[in-house]
Amino acid sequence: MFKLKILREDANYSFRSFFELPNDTDEVLAEFGYAFARTRLQLPRTSRQLERLTELRQQLEETIPYVSLSSEAAKREILIAPVLSRVAVICKRVLRIEYPLKINNLLQGNLDYLIQSEHSLIVVEAKRDDLTRGFTQLAVEMIALSMLENAPNTIYGTVTMGDVWVFGTLETASRTVTRDITSYTLPDDLEEIVKIFVGILE
Numbered sequence: 001m002f003k004l005k006i007l008r009e010d011a012n013y014s015f016r017s018f019f020e021l022p023n024d025t026d027e028v029l030a031e032f033g034y035a036f037a038r039t040r041l042q043l044p045r046t047s048r049q050l051e052r053l054t055e056l057r058q059q060l061e062e063t064i065p066y067v068s069l070s071s072e073a074a075k076r077e078i079l080i081a082p083v084l085s086r087v088a089v090i091c092k093r094v095l096r097i098e099y100p101l102k103i104n105n106l107l108q109g110n111l112d113y114l115i116q117s118e119h120s121l122i123v124v125e126a127k128r129d130d131l132t133r134g135f136t137q138l139a140v141e142m143i144a145l146s147m148l149e150n151a152p153n154t155i156y157g158t159v160t161m162g163d164v165w166v167f168g169t170l171e172t173a174s175r176t177v178t179r180d181i182t183s184y185t186l187p188d189d190l191e192e193i194v195k196i197f198v199g200i201l202e
Contacts (some may be wrong), residue, residue, distance in 0.1 A: 005031070006021065006023050006027060006028060006031050007031050007106060009106075011105070012105045012108075013105065013106050013107075013108070014108055014109035015107075015108070015110070015111070015137055015140060015141050015144070016109060016137065018133075018136050018137045018140045019127075019130075019133045019134060019136065019137040020133075021133075021136070023072075023136075023192055024130070024136075025135060025136045025139060025179070026194060028136050028139070028140065029136075029139055029140075029143070029177055032097045032140070032143050033175055034139075034143060034170075034175050034176065034177050035174070035175060035176045036139070036175070036176070036177055036178075036179070037176055037177070037178045038178070038179045038180075038181055039163045039178055039180075039181060040058065040180065040181050040182055041167060041168075041169060041178060041180040041182070043156075043167055043180070043196045043199065043200070044196065044199030044200050044202070045192075045195045045196055045199040046195050046198040046199040046202055048198065050090060050191070050194055050195065050198065051090070052086065053086070053190060053191050053194060054189065055094065056082060056086055057080065057187050057190050057191075059084065060078075060079065060186060060187040060190070060195070061187050064078070064079075064187070067120055069162060069163075070128075071128060071185060072126055072127065072128040075128065075160075075162030075163075076112070076126045076128060076162070078162070079162035079163060079186055080113070080124070080126050080162055081097075081162075082158055083186070083190065083194065084113055084115065084124060084197075086194060087115065087194055087197040087198060087201070088115060089177060090194070091114065091115075091117065091197075091198055091201045091202070093115050093117055093201060094115070095114075095115050096111070096113065096114040096115070097112070097113055097115075098110045098111075098112065099111040099114040101117035101130060101141075101144055101145070102145050103126075103148075107126050107140065107143065107144040107147070108144075109141075110125055111123050111124075111141055112125050113126070115201065116201075117201040117202070118202050119152055120152050120154070120155075120201060121145065121151075121152060121156070122154065122156045122157065122200055122201070123138065123141050123142060123145060123155070123156075123157045123158075124157070124158045124159075124160065124198065125137055125138040125141060125157070125159045125160070126160055126161075127129075127159060127160070127161050128160070128161065131142070131159055131161060131166055131183075131185060134159040134161075135159045135166065135168060135179055136160045137159075138157045138158070138168060139157070139168065139170070139177045139179075141157065142155045142157045142168070142170040142177060143170065143177070144172055145170075146172050151172070153171065153173060154169055154170065154171055154172075155169065155170040155172075156168070156169055156200050157169070157170070160190070162186065163185055163186050164183050164184070164185055164186075165183065165184045165185070165186070165189075165193055166179065166180060166184075167180045167182075167184075167196065168180060168182045184196075
């Protein structure tokens with residue numbers, strides 16, 4: 001099939017540039033030799049009893065009516081950071097925010113959130129709107145992470161608008177990025193979201 005090149009090898013791109021491209025996710029990933037799939041992912045989930053989620057849910061439900069969530073910064077501060085910091089505390093793992101990463105001139109920029117354990121890592125991309133383009137950016141960030149030394153064979157990612165969360169995986173063996181067709185919402189699916197994060201990091 002006839003295929004146009006999207007990326008110029010002599011140009012510089014940041015991860016954010018991929019959010020701004022008009023191309024579909026599969027076309028962008030093909031530039032890096034990756035396939036794109038959409039299916040229901042069987043994500044790991046912890047069976048542990050998780051502490052203090054009731055308080056966190058209460059905090060979210062009390063706060064949401066009184067904060068304007070029209071900007072990405074507001075969503076990150078009010079909805080995303082509290083959830084991820086709770087995951088970090090449960091798993092006793094460092095949550096890195098605005099983590100700088102440069103592989104080459106096509107793959108560089110800051111990751112909104114990165115959290116890793118010995119065998120796995122999760123990158124989280126926060127967006128004010130447009131989960132579809134947000135997922136394209138997330139997928140490219142996962143490709144960049146897969147190029148690091150000792151990167152796990154499966155990399156997990158999440159794109160979120162704060163109230164909606166969508167997971168994805170990158171499999172290095174099959175060179176495939178998969179977007180979950182299920183999405184989770186806050187505050188209703190808080191426990192489910194946290195159980196998935198903890199399950200991945202355990």
